[in-house]
Amino acid sequence: MLNLTRMEFRRLFRDKSVYITLASFLGFILIALITMKLMSDSNLMDFATENGFEFTAEDQADAASFLTITIADFVSNLLFSGGLMACFSGIFCAISTCDDFSTGFGKNIFSYYPDRRYYIISKIATHCAINAMFILGLTFASILLFKLMGFPNSLGAPLKMALMLLVGWIALIPLVTQNMLFCMLFRNAAVASILSILCGLGMAAGTLESIAGLFGVHVAQFFPPYLVMMSATISGSNSTNAFLSFAVGQNGLGTNLLLSLFTSLLWTVFYIWISGKVLSKKDMC
Numbered sequence: 514m515l516n517l518t519r520m521e522f523r524r525l526f527r528d529k530s531v532y533i534t535l536a537s538f539l540g541f542i543l544i545a546l547i548t549m550k551l552m553s554d555s556n557l558m559d560f561a562t563e564n565g566f567e568f569t570a571e572d573q574a575d576a577a578s579f580l581t582i583t584i585a586d587f588v589s590n591l592l593f594s595g596g597l598m599a600c601f602s603g604i605f606c607a608i609s610t611c612d613d614f615s616t617g618f619g620k621n622i623f624s625y626y627p628d629r630r631y632y633i634i635s636k637i638a639t640h641c642a643i644n645a646m647f648i649l650g651l652t653f654a655s656i657l658l659f660k661l662m663g664f665p666n667s668l669g670a671p672l673k674m675a676l677m678l679l680v681g682w683i684a685l686i687p688l689v690t691q692n693m694l695f696c697m698l699f700r701n702a703a704v705a706s707i708l709s710i711l712c713g714l715g716m717a718a719g720t721l722e723s724i725a726g727l728f729g730v731h732v733a734q735f736f737p738p739y740l741v742m743m744s745a746t747i748s749g750s751n752s753t754n755a756f757l758s759f760a761v762g763q764n765g766l767g768t769n770l771l772l773s774l775f776t777s778l779l780w781t782v783f784y785i786w787i788s789g790k791v792l793s794k795k796d797m798c
Contacts, residue, residue, distance in 0.1 A: 517626050518635040525609065525639055534601065535647060539654050542591070550662050552576035583669030584659050585677065588652050593681045593744050596714050598644060602685055603709025606640050606692040611702040629792045633693060633785060640689045645682055652678060677747040680770070684740035687777045688713050690784035691737065697791040713738060737780050740773040 525531060551557050552568060553576040562568065592598045613619035622632060659666055668674065691712060695705040711717065715738035722733040733739045747770075 517622070517631050518638050521635045521639040522642065525643060528609075530608075531605075531643065534605070535650060538597070538601075538647070538651055542651065542655055543658060546658050546662055546664075549576055549579050550664070553580055553664075580665060583667050584656055585669030585674040587659075587666070588655050588674070589677050589681070589744065589747070591655070592648060592651060593677075593684070594742050594746075598648065598681070598685055599688060599713035599738065599741055600710050601647065602640065602644055602688055603692050603713045604706045605643065606636075606689060607696055607702045607705035607709055609640075610636060610693060610696040611700055611705060614696075614700040630789050633788050633792065636693060637686075637689055637785070640692075641682075641686055644685050644689070648678055648682055673747055677744055680747060680774075681741065681744035683774065684737065684744050684777060687737035687780040687784065688741070690781050690788065694784050694788045694791070697788045697795070713741075715739065715742065734773050735776045737777050740770075740777050743770060743773060
């Protein structure tokens, strides 16, 4: 299995689309920060206005609010609560996995590695590593750009920021395994991507939460997207006591971090098991 995982790592890290996507995300962050810099600096805003740009009072209020958040809050809102990593993980997993089916590469893999569980686990491990690379790369790039562009925003509490990134990465693992299941079921990158995005952004969980809420029951915390969204709030905890209260659920079942971590683990095991069953029942190509 280790050889198969190494092979998957080599394939993905040699894939130019990985670096093109990362560069695109960095470009998106740069454009967002340039826009905020333009609206938060009176001299630059006057210059832009003289050259035909228009800014509303709401735009200026947004810029003023932006200057009050920490860099950790910006990163968490971008990567996790904003859905960027959930969407990227779903699309990239769908394309790379379904490509094995459409090109016949999977058949070559199974001629050397007949145990299909190894294929699933190696795929999941590789995509989790890609997620980590993107999270760390975009985080360090954001910190650097904030400093280079002269924003006054503070970093925030480093320990809480590190914990936020770790929990956010862990929260993506069940989504990766869920995406693998969609690929095993449909073997179509477009279908798997759409389903992965819809589920990754919490639309399915949100619908079930709305229905259960009619009966006074809350179920959102039992689904993986909830943990992704929750991870973004960790960096905003004002004190250690507040964070511990948040983690163990003293603020209510809906904010129980440990419960969400446990249920995410269960979903991960479940998705891997079902994916293995589906793959064992189908021809590889």
